[in-house]
Amino acid sequence: MYFTEITLKNFRNYKEQTVSFHPNVNIITGNNAQGKTNLLEGLYIMSLGKSFRTNKDVEMIGFEGDFSCVKSVYIKEGRERSIEIILSRQGKSIQIDGCKAKKSSDLLDNAYIVCFTPEDLKIVKEEPEKRRKFMDRELCQLKPVYYSTLARYKKVLMQRNSLLKSESLNNELMEIWENNLADYGSRIIIERMNFVEKLKIISKQLHSSITDGKEELDLFYESSVPVKGSREEIKEAFIKKLNKERKRDIFRGSTGSGPHRDDLRITIDGKDVRNYGSQGQQRTAALSLKLAEVRIIQEEKKENPALLLDDVLSELDKKRQKFLINSLSDVQLFITAAETKGELWNSLPERKVFVVENGRVTNDTQVAG
Numbered sequence: 593m594y595f596t597e598i599t600l601k602n603f604r605n606y607k608e609q610t611v612s613f614h615p616n617v618n619i620i621t622g623n624n625a626q627g628k629t630n631l632l633e634g635l636y637i638m639s640l641g642k643s644f645r646t647n648k649d650v651e652m653i654g655f656e657g658d659f660s661c662v663k664s665v666y667i668k669e670g671r672e673r674s675i676e677i678i679l680s681r682q683g684k685s686i687q688i689d690g691c692k693a694k695k696s697s698d699l700l701d702n703a704y705i706v707c708f709t710p711e712d713l714k715i716v717k718e719e720p721e722k723r724r725k726f727m728d729r730e731l732c733q734l735k736p737v738y739y740s741t742l743a744r745y746k747k748v749l750m751q752r753n754s755l756l757k758s759e760s761l762n763n764e765l766m767e768i769w770e771n772n773l774a775d776y777g778s779r780i781i782i783e784r785m786n787f788v789e790k791l792k793i794i795s796k797q798l799h800s801s802i803t804d805g806k807e808e809l810d811l812f813y814e815s816s817v818p819v820k821g822s823r824e825e826i827k828e829a830f831i832k833k834l835n836k837e838r839k840r841d842i843f844r845g846s847t848g849s850g851p852h853r854d855d856l857r858i859t860i861d862g863k864d865v866r867n868y869g870s871q872g873q874q875r876t877a878a879l880s881l882k883l884a885e886v887r888i889i890q891e892e893k894k895e896n897p898a899l900l901l902d903d904v905l906s907e908l909d910k911k912r913q914k915f916l917i918n919s920l921s922d923v924q925l926f927i928t929a930a931e932t933k934g935e936l937w938n939s940l941p942e943r944k945v946f947v948v949e950n951g952r953v954t955n956d957t958q959v960a961g
């Protein structure tokens with residue numbers, strides 16, 4: 593799939609702007625704080641209905657109005673399709689191909705987008721939460737039902753946590769919450785483990801190519817719950833663990849085990865990259881993970897996702913830049929960069945260049961190929 597057009601109304605610093613895109617490469621340049629990332633953000637919300645840089649939808653509404661409207665047109669399976677999202681302080685409303693969606697999750701499985709920012713380069717060395725988010729985002733795109741399971745899990749987790757902190761403990765209610773937590777939790781764990789198995793195979797190959805076979809990348813899903821056996825068995829083991837740890841959890845006022853505490857362990861040549869990897873290795877690992885994300889969508893959905901590269905190329909050395917660009921010739925790219933002169937840019941034959949200035953986008957005809 594690829595985007596042909598986006599219209600932003602009162603979105604971030606855009607008052608009203610329509611941009612027509614190139615099916616292959618779109619380069620977005622301009623000085624700092626002009627609206628380059630905002631443009632990518634407008635595209636990104638088409639995939640999950642959420643931003644990649646804030647959890648608060650209202651932050652995206654332009655300062656001068658009460659709501660924003662973002663409409664995109666894209667081609668999927670040879671057909672023109674559209675998504676329109678209206679953000680207001682009361683919530684959001686979504687239209688898919690002109691029909692109002694009943695719930696936000698109806699948006700999933702329409703437009704596929706992978707986003708790669710300098711934040712993602714740190715995915716390997718930062719806190720486990722970043723890696724859980726990475727898995728969750730991808731799984732939401734791959735399996736819409738995962739999105740609702742995750743939402744239910746989070747809700748029950750909050751319910752159990754508030755019960756842990758209440759003065760009189762209702763054991764009957766606690767058992768219901770723990771059963772539900774284990775039910776949703778075991779589904780999340782199984783999906784993440786399956787995902788990590790696929791991710792492992794693809795990212796291992798990519799990492800080996802980038803390092804000319806010198807390094808071996810490996811991934812492991814590290815769960816706080818015993819994960820042997822079927823989903824039912826994982827669920828039972830999770831219930832037992834919650835039960836056993838209840839006293840400790842009451843003392844801490846929070847739930848110590850479950851997928852909200854799990855991690856994705858990443859090793860190079862058997863050593864944990866988080867603790868022992870050089871910055872270069874960490875970046876190569878992150879690049880391999882991100883490219884693997886693209887490949888998994890291609891394999892599972894038989895569709896090309898659009899890839900957003902926000903200020904990330906300049907963070908990579910020439911060799912990794914080249915690898916990235918060369919391995920993505922089949923994917924629509926949106927690349928923001930302050931500087932667009934030089935060898936790398938000239939190697940992108942078909943492209944459109946946009947200049948962003950104070951929330952306005954113009955085509956740069958002089959540089960366009």
Ligand SMILES: Nc1ncnc2c1ncn2[C@@H]1O[C@H](COP(=O)(O)OP(=O)(O)O)[C@@H](O)[C@H]1O
Pocket residue numbers: 603604605606622623624625626627628629630631651652653654655656948
């Ligand atoms: N909700 C909003 N309403 C209006 N302007 C906003 C809003 N959020 C951010 N901005 C403005 O957007 C600009 C930053 O845009 P951004 O796309 O992040 O810049 P860059 O071009 O460096 O990527 C800043 O000038 C900021 O004040």
Ligand SMILES: [Mg+2]
Pocket residue numbers: 628629630902903
């Ligand atoms: Mg930016």
